[in-house]
Amino acid sequence: MPPRLRPGPALALVWLTLVGAAALLPSWFTALDPLAVAPAERLSGPSPAHPLGTDQLGRDLFARVVHGAGASLTAAALATLVGLVAGGVFGLLAGFLRGPADALIMRLMDMLLSIPGLLLSLALIAVLGPGTRNVAVAVGVTGIAAFARITRAEVLRVREEPFVEAARAGGARLPRVLLRHVLPNSLGPVRALAALDFAGAILAVSALSFLGYGVQPPHPEWGALVSEGRDALRTAWWLTTFPGLAVVVTVVAANRVSRALEGGLR
C-alpha cells in the first residue's frame, strides 16, 4: 500500500528521481564535457551559456555538478548498502538467537557506536587508502551499528509472533524461518532508516571528498567541487554555492522521503 503522497514528499521524490537520472545518464542533462578546459572563459558567473558559471579552468560548472552526481550518489548508495546488509545480518542474528550471541554482537555494535563517525571513516581510509569505493565502505561501516540496533528491535518483536512459531512447527529450518518469515516482517523501520542513512551518507561522502580522499581530480564530485571552489570563494561565489546546494537539497529530500516512509508504515 503506497503512502498517500503529500506535496513535500512528492517534490522530494521528484528531486531524487532527477538526481538519480543525472547520475545514470548525465549526457541527457548537458551536452558539455565536464573535463573540457577553456581558459578564455575561466571564472565567469552564471550566464545563459553556462547556467551555473565556470571554474578556474573554464569548465562548465553545471556539467560538472551533473556528472558529479554519479560519483556522490554511487558512493552514498554503496555506503548505505554496506550498513544495511552488515547491520541487518548482525541485528537479525542477535535478535533471533538471543543469549551470548546477542550480547557479543550488540556490545561490538556499542563499541562501533562510541567512535565518532567521521573519525572512524578517516581511520579506515588511512588503512584502505583513498578512492570512491573505499570512501563508501568507510562511511558504510559507521552506519552498521544503527542498522543492527533497529533490525534487532524489530526482530525481537516479530520472533514472538505466532506465525513464526507456526513456521517452526511446519518444519522450517532456521535460515528459512529467518529469511522468509522474520526478515520480511522486520524491514519496515529499516527501510525508513535506510533513506535517512542515505542522506547522511551523501553528506559524509561529500565531507571526505572535500578533504580530498574520494574522487581524484580532475573528475567531478560534489564535495570535491566545493573544495575546489573554496580557493576562489571571494571572487566566484557560485563555485561553492551550487554544488553545496545540490548536496543540501538532496539530503533534505532523502530525509523527507524517509519520514514519509516511516509515517506510511504507522
Place this chain on the structure above:
Amino acid sequence: MNQPLLRIDDLTVRYRRAAADAVHGVGLTVGRGETVALVGESGSGKSTTAHAVLGLLPPDARVTGGRISFDGHDITGERRLGALRGRRIGFVPQDPATSLNPVHRIGAQVAEALTAHGLLGKRPSRAAARDAAVELLARAGVPDPGRRAAQYPHELSGGLRQRVLIAIAIAAGPDLLIADEPTSALDVIVQRRILDHLADLGARTGTGLLLVTHDLGVAVERADRIVVMAGGRVVEEGPARRIVAAPRHPRTRELVAAAPGLDGPRARVARRESAEEHARLDGLTKDFRLHRGGTLRAVDGVDLTLARGETVALVGESGSGKSTVARMLLRLTEPTAGRVFFEGRDVTALRGGELRTLRRDIQVVYQNPYASLNPRMTVARIIADPLVSFGIGDRATRRARVGELAELVALPAELLRRRPAELSGGQRQRVAIARALAPGPGLLVCDEPVSALDATVQAQILDLLADLKARLGLTCLFISHDLAVVRRVADRIGVMRHGRLVELGDADAVLSRPAHPYTAELLAAVPGRDARHRALPSTRQP
C-alpha cells in the same frame, strides 16, 4: 414516566470512504432499570451504534441521519458529551487489558471519574478521593479494595480489571450503563461473576443497561429484551425468551442455531478410535522461572494418552496450563520433567532432523488466525510453506496439493492469491487448518481454534474440524476454555486447574455427571444454559 431513558430513532452512521453505511436506520429504546442486549456478529454495527450514543465515534465516522435522545434531550452527533458522558451515561469498555492507564494506580483512576465531574467538591483532599475510590471498588465487587486501590493495572487479573472499569463506569451514579462486550475477554466463571454483578447493580439502583455482545447465550440469560443487528440494520427485536424460542428473521435463526450451548446436536461423528495408543504424555511437568525469582509450576504431572483417531479436549481457565501441555506435546516447549511418547517412541529429547521429521506428524492450529499467518505471504504460499520446508514434492505437485487442501477446508480457490489481511477471521482459520494438514499429519493440536471467532463462524469451523477428523482419521488434542465448544467435538474431556488434570473421562460423562466440583462450576457458568433450557425444552437431548 413513559418516556424511555435512551431512545434511538432511524440512526445512520457512515465511515468516510466506505461504500455503505455502517449503521443504517437503527432504532431502539432502553427504559429505566431495563437491560437491553444488542446482539450481532462482528461487523454488524452494534459497537458503532453504542459508540454513537456515547459520542465516541472515530474521527472518520459521522452520524448522517436519525436522532439519539437521552432522557428527552437530543444528543445526536455531539462529540462533546462531557457533561453527560460518565456523569449520566457510564461506559464499560471491551478490553480490560488496554482500557486502564498502566502508569497510574487503580485508586487514582477510579477517583478521577469522580473529580472529573466535580462530585467531590471543588478541591477534594487526597484522603477523600481515596476513600471514595475504595468505596466504589467495593461496590463494583472488587475484593480487598483498599489494597487494590494502591496497585497498578498490571498487578490485577483480567476479571479484576474489568471490575475496576465497572467501578469507573458507575462512579457518578449514571442512569444508563453501556457495556461493550464486557466479558468476551474473560473465562466463563469470571464472566458469570461480572454479569451477576452488573445485574445486581441494575436491580439495586434502577440503572438502565445496554449490553453489546456477540454471545446470544449471554444476551438471553441477562437481558429483558434483545435487539438483533445484522449488516448495520436491526433485523429483529423482542423479549429475550421469544427471540430464542421463536426467531423470526433468518439471521436471528442462524445466530440461535450457532450459539454454543449445552444442548442441541453435537457435531461429533461416530468414533473411529481404536485401542491403539497414538501419543502419550507421562508425568509432564513445566516450571517457569519468575522475574522476581522463584518458579511457577504451570503444569504439574499430567498423564494423558491419546488413542488413534480420537479427540481429547483439555478445558480450563486461562493460566490452568492447558496450552503449555499442548506446546510440550508439539515439542515447542521443553518439559521440566516427564516424557512425551509418539507412536510408541520416546520423543522428549529429539533434536534437529529427527525433530523436524516428527513435526510432519504433529501439526498445530493456533488460536488467533490474525497473528498465526505471515502477513507478507499469499494464502497459496502460506499453505505450501510446510511442503517447501519439508521438501515435499516439486513446484507443480505442490500447487496441486494446495488446490486439494483449499478444497478440503472449503476455501474458495480465488482467495489463494490474496494476503491474510484481505480474508475474514473464519477464512483465515481455514487457511491455518489447510497449512496444518499440508504435510499429512496424524495428530492435530488445536489450541483454542475458535475462541477468536463469532458464534456462527465458530460453528462452521467446528463442523469442518469434525468432518476432517472423520475423513482423515485424525487424532486431535483440542484446547479450549469453553465447555460449550468442547462438547461439539470431543470424545473425551480433560479438565485442568492450576496445572493439574483434575478430571478426565468420556465427554458425555464429564458433561452430565461431573466428578470434580470445579468441573461442575465450569458447567454451571456456561451462559444461556438455564434460559435456553427453560425456553427450549423440546430440543433438549435425552
